[in-house]
Amino acid sequence: MATISKFEDLDIWQLARAQANELWQIYSVGLFAKDFELKNQINGSSGSVMDNIAEGFERSGNKEFINFLIIAKASNGEVRSQLYRVSDRFYITPEKFEELKLKCESLSKKITAFIKYLKNSDKKGFRFS
Template structure:
């Protein structure tokens, strides 16, 4: 984490933003835009992934960052679950579902890996200098 100066440089944040934008694209091209409650839920959970990554990063301490990454990882799972509902209601094709589902699984694994890295790191965060 020593070379990362801002959250926009974090690969996990970049990928979470892409997922969040994809959810909005799905809404715009399907009847998901009429399913207000489901869109609100999946939009919120996908946004929570990127927002919790940032909130943890901005706290400048590894322990707090890991805590917020854990929340982001949980939001990843929540978004995956809601994506099934989007599929079941025929707002996306199986191919679109498979692509986004795989991205969410990979992001969840990356977040978990980053949490492990932070836990093993001797660097405790810039607020502890």
């Protein structure tokens, strides 16, 4: 694994950021922009994914980091669930829904893989040598 010195180096954080930005492009226009409750929920949960990855990284060690990654994974599941409502309300096409859902599922798998990596790592945390 490459040397990670800050949370911005993490592939999962970069993917979570891209997901949040892609969703913002969708909910900031058209009828979706006026669905304030759903817009705020998906904004919050997509932001929570990247924010929990960042916060966990900045904690003292892998155990805390893993806890925050679990929260990030759960928030990502919340995003995926909200995508169904977005689709059901016809804010996106069925094709766009499938694309976003697959990206969401991929991010979830990568977070899970990273949790497994940390659990099996001899390192106590990224901030310690």
